[in-house]
Amino acid sequence: MFKKIMSLYEDSVLFSEKPLHISNQFHLFYDQSENQWLAIPKSKLTEKEFNLLQVLYQQVNIPSKPFGKWYEFLMVDGPLPTSSTDSNFRIIQFHIKGNVEQDEIESALNGFFSNEVQYIWEDSQNGCVIEEKRQISLSESELASISDTLESDFYVKISFYIGKLFPLSNQLPNQYRQEKEYFQFAKSHLSGSNTFTFEKVFPPFVAANLPNHIKEKLYKDFLEVFLDDPELYVTIKVFLESNLNASMTAKKLYIHRNTLQYRLDKFIDKTGVQLKDFYGAFTVFLACLLFQHDN
Template sequence: MLRKLLSLYENSFLFPSLPDIPSEQFHYFFSEAENEWIGIPKTAVSEKELNLLKALYKLGEFQVSRASAAEKGWHEYLFLNAPPPQYHSETYIRFIQFSIHGDDVNQVEIESALKGFFTEEVIIIWESASRGIVVEEKKQISLSEEELISMSETLESDFYVKVSFFIGKLNLLSEAIRTKFLLEQEYFSFAISKLGNSTIFTFERVFPAYLAHHLPEELKFRGSQEIVEVFREDPEMFSTIKVFLENNSNASMTAKKLYIHRNTLQYRIDKFTEKTGIGLKDFYGAFTVFLACLLFEQNQKN
């Protein structure tokens, strides 16, 4: 029934749950039979139609949002397909998405703490009770990856929650930036679901695993069978090789992270090369083996 309303009311939207930051331009109705919400523009509903809809569905009751006009503008642009916010021409924007893992998330306190880390004023909008987006202009970008890690550690210490960040790309504000954000949002959701609760995610870190996950089954099997067999026989070999490649084939750093001697590391690498015939010093060899590591890891989690 709600889907029939979509065809009757232009620019209406369906939601699986009550929106965290509702638009004041919409009425929100809940269908118990379909367990879904629909948002209908207020300008499209007459008083008579509103009364009829209220008789059929539950009308959502919202408290007045504390979000600023800029925050509401960004939320409606990113999630409700509204026009983009007004900025000067040649403005560059970066989105830093964050996800909070914890039982008691106080949005007001966490938002205040997040803003305190930035030297300039930033916009923070909430996608849900535990996920949000920091919107930065080019002139405001000041936090490095290391500083975001420090921020996550501070929030964990102060609020007993773990925070993961996805650092988006810097993009010119245009009609296309919403599409780019939605792609970054998809990568971040994939990372949280499949890659664990790491502190920092970027496109470069997520996309190889995302690509491996979406490969056809035949290609997964064909491209990694022999290497995966080596990893199955020796799980320690897998963890060693993966950490080695993730650390840019730096033996000293890898040995330190694995708490082993460099000679032990070199022995395992030589043993892997002997079994597979693939050298890790060559870019193509390293790429092939890293892809096999991702496929093996995904298979172990399934």
């Protein structure tokens, strides 16, 4: 229910853990059945709406503290945090599974990032790093290595969503909220990776949000084949994710290339779709993502 309420009030923030602090510009409500907290800007609520929410949910009072300019800008429509409007920024979100002090995480991350980056914490497990374009140096593979290093050092799991470069403007908070939605989807539905990007998340995000009548067409043409032969599904998905490279696919699956070719031919015979055609590969990959999401 909180997600529906959140859609009604711009700049609302949903927490999966009780936040340690919150701006005094928000009302915070707790849904015991979902174990979630929703912060709604006071300016967005009428007195009648506020009273109704108090009846439906528990209002939580948390000590406020002074927040940085970036927090105010991204979370509560504050003013631009810097005068460098000719520069671009990217926001790298992170999620931590486990207990660790915020200062320890920041200190560890500073060993990889520039000391000039900005940190924002939403709660004890979720935050982000804000980088200016001239400071950017870490690639996706390097962030994956950082995740592995922090896991071994602190015995916690940390995942990253690497945002795109955006110019500093009043549109940046909305772009950040959209990337938060992608990261939330990735944490809930995608496994096997500790780093995510728009390119990785958006295709399965689209597949999960297809209208039912489109899903039914894909089920009819492909998904029954995957249900009858799960091994064939894995083979096709790895083949597509390996850029249609047979040698790489066979190596990943620990099978002979002849075995791989047999499975590919079997899929083509069953579906009538050619995999080495761009449009065929795209359609089948979409079906693979939908099958993965629903199963």
